[in-house]
Amino acid sequence: MIRKILNNDLHGKIFLSLLFILTLYVALANLLIPPDHLLHVSTYTVTLLGKYLTYALLAIAVDLVWGYLGILSLGHGAFFALGGYVMGMYLMRQVGDRGVYGNPLLADFMVFLNWDSLPWFWLGFDQFWFAAIMIILVPGTLAFVFGWFAFRSRVTGVYLSIMTQAMTYALMLAFFRNEMGFGGNNGLTDFKDLLGFSLQSNSVRVGLFVSSALALALGYLCCRYIVNSKLGRVSIAVRDSETRVRFLGYQVDHFKLWIFTFSAVLAGIAGALYVPQVGIINPSEFSPINSIEIVVWVALGGRATLLGAILGALIVNYAKTYFTGAFPEIWLFALGGLFIAVTLLAPRGILGFFQKQDQQNPLKEVAEK
């Protein structure tokens, strides 16, 4: 199956091999090599890399809808954050009576707000299986309902982008409120355990990193499968000429709806893996600027390439970590400069720049005839 998906996808094979080697090396180097050794990878680095990988998964989710379907979603951060909140709720319930107030049932913020019982929507989140289902269901349902109305009414282009932006902004405002029951502007934090294992331990950190790598690899394979199928070709056709597709007999809104929902689910999974690694989820994850940043990653790496999205996410986030540490005041200038440079020098992104040569081949063939 995997071999079939990767047939003709040399870059994908290279990427997955590199990812596999990196994951194996980082995991082993952290657990087996003593800390004072040169080749040791610190737990801090492991967690940082894990965080990048969840961003990369988020980026391919955006590339699938933007690059291949032409829906410029400026609200994918919302699905990411929702997945994160679901995971956060599970982790909160795992805290049990070890919170500051020592209440066995209620989270600290609920005690602080003088609530005497658990809100109904927190029920069930003490079970991991329930949370796992919700990680898929919550972002998926929101995307489905949002898409149902938007695509059926044929909202497209910049109007749709603005609506997605408004959606994530509205969610941010809602989650800031204490009455919503998600911890207000502090969000959910101070997690202790995941599945009974301490989040502070090295092996759990490595486990989360490996899970993120696995999720990224699977997400990539799923997206590649979609893109290679006839469904992928219909998507590109929708992107390039929506009316033509409609008059060929395809229900365009159904196609948009399913791919958008699938992409939101991927984003939600990325968010769920992100939260235990960074240890906090708060409403600022919904902020519109986050969603725009994801689009910048994809544009930078190269639209409609999947791998470009991953590359863009890794480059920008590595640069962000570096600059905000070394020269915090110039980070935004560096990001802006990078974006301008890529737009001017390689309008199709970093990967698109290298693929240009391949694209010219058919022309040459004709010329030779």
Added chain:
Amino acid sequence: MITLESFKRRDQVFKFLTDNDHHGIDTSKGDILYIEDLSVSFDGFKAIDNLNLYLREGELRCIIGPNGAGKTTLMDIITGKTRPNSGSVYLGQNINLLEYNESEIAQLGIGRKFQKPTVFEQHTVFENLELSMAGNKRVWHTLTAQLSGEDIDRIDEILLLAGLIEMKQLPAALLSHGQKQWLEIAMLVMQKPRLLLVDEPVSGMTHQEMEKTAELLNSLAGEHTVVVVEHDIDFVRSIASQVTVLHQGRVLAEGSMEQVQSNPAVVEVYLGE
């Protein structure tokens, strides 16, 4: 489309129980399209005004008329893009087209070529035809769809008909304007439509290309019903057996090219210029 209103009717079976189960288009009376008393207006401007039009199955019909005569609006109504204010449009005797949306109408067997050639530029010519192929066009089906040997043969056959077989693996963006027009017609044929609506197929074409297009359209008539909307009178003369002249949203004249050309009303509004 099931509205609440239809549930209130006590004199008939609920619509969803009876509808959507067409075993083909009923053309036993020989006509494939029935347009009756059709009217549509935009902000008070009557684009189509009480229009009646019948198409025989398998004929090649040209619709001509000055700008604003309602030609493109008529196409829009037949293909479900615009809803009329009143009147009826039936495909065969049994299918009320006004109940369906664009993609459903396409699936029922009406193909439409746009005024401006519209093909999928990023896809190869072959893929363009693959996407147009008749068959199941639901989301889950396309995810797992595979081309059979038969499908590939059919695509090759249509490519040969449209004279595009040598460009098979080229991205459609590299085709010339005329080739794009043929590709779009080829895409329509892939849908196995009963009725083909072709909007200005020769605009921007050289004389040779026009001849080739006339040949192509003539070869399609018979097996399909073909409606051509065109401005170029020479081209119409070269292909048409039947001509309908539209003027201000009405049918002004109908008949062979000679009959139409000698009609004084037509000469006055259109040909006389």
